[in-house]
Amino acid sequence: MNSEHFGWKPLSRRDISTRDVTLLEGVSDHLLLPLKTWLADYLRDSSEVMGRVALQLHVALDTPDPEKLVETISVKERSHLLDAVDAALHLDKGLWWELDVTGPERAMEAGLAPWIPDYRWPKGSKVAAVERLDDMLADAGSAFEVDWRQRCLRRRVDATVTAAVEQAISMDAGRHLEAAWAATYGRHPDPSKAYDEAVRAVEAAAIPVVLPKSTQDSLGKVLAHLRDAASKWELAIEGRNGGDVTPVREMISLLWKGHVARHPGSPGFRRQRQDEAQMAVHLAASLVHWFTTGAIRRRDVG
Structure with missing residues (x-):
């Protein structure tokens, strides 16, 4: 769960309107290493998804090595890392299965504090990994976030507006x-x-x-x-x-x-x-x- 869910902002930005905060396009310097690490770890769990991501981005691989794939993508064009993440989320049927079929588990600590959710995703689950990605993008000030409905990335939009559209x-x-x-x-x-x-x-x-x-x-x-x-x-x-x-x-x-x-x-x-x-x-x-x-x-x- 990222800090935005608590309404928290860094001290130096608390007096700045949300509209004045510039979201960062592409992959910034401070996001590059965390995003590469996350993507390599995520692809390591599924050679099929890794192969399809490589095909989608037209990257030729001689070995099924997620670190090599991620490095090749980032050297070619940083922003293509976002395309790779976008493709991985959308192509991973394991993620879809967890979201649509198995669901989260009840938290043993439920009810002990208002900020503790009643349900959570198990450590090691794909959804938990994607939640960490979403937190990472938010913390880095990225212009993109996870679209849980479409299982891909989307441009970040005000949460109230997003909720209204999702209702429609x-x-x-x-x-x-x-x-x-x-x-x-x-x-x-x-x-x-x-x-x-x-x-x-x-x-x-x-x-x-x-x-x-x-x-x-x-x-x-x-x-x-x-x-x-x-x-x-x-x-x-x-x-x-x-x-x-x-x-x-x-x-x-x-x-x-x-x-x-x-x-x-x-x-x-x-x-x-x-x-x-x-x-x-x-x-x-x-x-x-x-x-x-x-x-x-x-x-x-x-």
Whole structure:
């Protein structure tokens, strides 16, 4: 468990806003040796995973030696160590088995103090090793952290925002939202794919609510209906306008009209930018949550 879970920061940084702390891209000098050591130790437990990581990174090995693999990767390009860690986590079915099947064990010390967890992962388990990796990345100020859902690395995002998105991911439209999140914050972002999936997520959540008899309509049709039949809809927050849906319609319009990569070859077409993708996925998470929980609903005319 890393120090962030206790709300602790070094004394010299306690008066600095979290927003002012610059996260470090790539592999910094102080992270290099700990990360190399962790990766070599992790790969030592599985020759199959080590071989697949070498193939993924196009590294030729003459002996199954994890230290040699890690050294070859780091000499070629430091940041490729993060790619190797990312691949190892995602390819290791042993890690998946522990997370999805065996689970943690009950701690003998449970209940003795509020900071002692009721359950913990056994020493020597793969999950315990990955928890140490997560702590290491946080302590080093890395821009990356462990994505426990996808079993890979992702760009570090504020914990409150992450929780909100993960809640939305659990809904029916979650498959698209999860893909948008991965394409936005994964090791190799694809902003256009992220934006595409963000739009599809909102379509999957909104069309069954707004246009329940349709299966082929687009977010543009949802937008048009909420404009033309606005009096039939309301928001959970009434505010001063009696729950008028204009704010939601403007949010959908922003997402829909900002989707400039939708039609290749059309006037104004270009690839989506990373900042657009980030805004789109968080906007989509809110809209998905509202449509799937009844926060946007038909007015009761009775």
